[in-house]
Amino acid sequence: MVELSETISVATEQDRKAFDELVHRYHKQAYNVAYRMTGNHADAEDLTQDTFVKAYRFFRNYKRDMPFENWLYRIMSNTFIDWLRRRPKAQIRSLDEPVQQEEGETLLDLPDSAAGPETLTLSRELDSEMQAALNTLSEDFRMTVILSDIEGLSYEEISEVMGCSIGTVRSRLHRGRKLLREKLKAYLE
Amino acid sequence: MNCHKVQSLISAYVDCELSGHEMLAIRQHLSECPECNAEFQSLFQVKRALGRLNSKHPHPDLAERICRRLDLVKRPIPWHKQVFQNVQDHVHSIHPRFGWAAVCLGLLAVSMVFRGGLMPAPSPYSTSPAFVVPSSVASSSLNSLFLTSQLISTSSSLAMTPITDTSSERNNWLVSTSSQQAPLDGLVLIDFQ
Numbered sequence: 001m002v003e004l005s006e007t008i009s010v011a012t013e014q015d016r017k018a019f020d021e022l023v024h025r026y027h028k029q030a031y032n033v034a035y036r037m038t039g040n041h042a043d044a045e046d047l048t049q050d051t052f053v054k055a056y057r058f059f060r061n062y063k064r065d066m067p068f069e070n071w072l073y074r075i076m077s078n079t080f081i082d083w084l085r086r087r088p089k090a091q092i093r094s095l096d097e098p099v100q101q102e103e104g105e106t107l108l109d110l111p112d113s114a115a116g117p118e119t120l121t122l123s124r125e126l127d128s129e130m131q132a133a134l135n136t137l138s139e140d141f142r143m144t145v146i147l148s149d150i151e152g153l154s155y156e157e158i159s160e161v162m163g164c165s166i167g168t169v170r171s172r173l174h175r176g177r178k179l180l181r182e183k184l185k186a187y188l189e
Numbered sequence: 190m191n192c193h194k195v196q197s198l199i200s201a202y203v204d205c206e207l208s209g210h211e212m213l214a215i216r217q218h219l220s221e222c223p224e225c226n227a228e229f230q231s232l233f234q235v236k237r238a239l240g241r242l243n244s245k246h247p248h249p250d251l252a253e254r255i256c257r258r259l260d261l262v263k264r265p266i267p268w269h270k271q272v273f274q275n276v277q278d279h280v281h282s283i284h285p286r287f288g289w290a291a292v293c294l295g296l297l298a299v300s301m302v303f304r305g306g307l308m309p310a311p312s313p314y315s316t317s318p319a320f321v322v323p324s325s326v327a328s329s330s331l332n333s334l335f336l337t338s339q340l341i342s343t344s345s346s347l348a349m350t351p352i353t354d355t356s357s358e359r360n361n362w363l364v365s366t367s368s369q370q371a372p373l374d375g376l377v378l379i380d381f382q
Binding site for chain 1: 200252
């Protein structure tokens, strides 16, 4: 496998093939964050695509002292905020949420084939509730919580991605978790 | 450390993002305070639950679709490359094969003209320590006073000689000074028009 530093140096020379390598390497990770930000599959794919397109256009601005995925998250965060500004009335809804139809409730999302039936039910229920709770947070709080608790970034890394101080990261995480705790009280006790 | 302080730092404690001293102080407090300990446990559960969420997987062809979109992306070109590109396009439009040769020959011809003394002779006023003052300006008492005061402040003596501008057939005044001090030495012409 090609080393990341090699990949990036070649991509700097506007080598499309090398950037394609970065796309293949990071798109799943980026999609996972995008899904947690948007709450549904379609918007997550659109956000992931827009993020990579912007990253490609401005790749020469990428500073090598920041991990590539963190730079992607920064672009994604800004792109998502742009989306919300452009589509203030857009409904962002989780595909995990049941949808009322004539024949009863149904789910829009595809099932996770890796899990067994029982795990699937429990996991889906908790996952759905967690996602619904995440959707209630403001985008800044949501992104901070996702980067910390799902992606495992440090406060310093999050402050670089979000362009804010470490104190702000600490405050957003604290308040974000407390809000989530209130929403998920029934599931966490 | 009191309860208020501990609860404000409890999330950072959960993430081990405090100094060693603070971590030890909070750990000590939690072992003695059930209320703060309950707060810690509940926030820790939130963090753990988020960390246990399943990874969401995109459609298998997402990467390919992104790469196809990149084919349509025009990357912004730096300004110097843009200028070069424009010049190159223009030169190419002159002649695809000999455009650059034509430009080089043109530049050579221009440089020969400038070096061959074909430039117009410099004005006689450009090297003399003098102002040329149009008669209309000199006749205005306010303007001439202002001009004179400016000159006197930097020169020891002044001489004003009438001259005729043949092109406009108007009388102007040549104001010269005997001072060798800057800024009057080697004055440039001032265009009052």
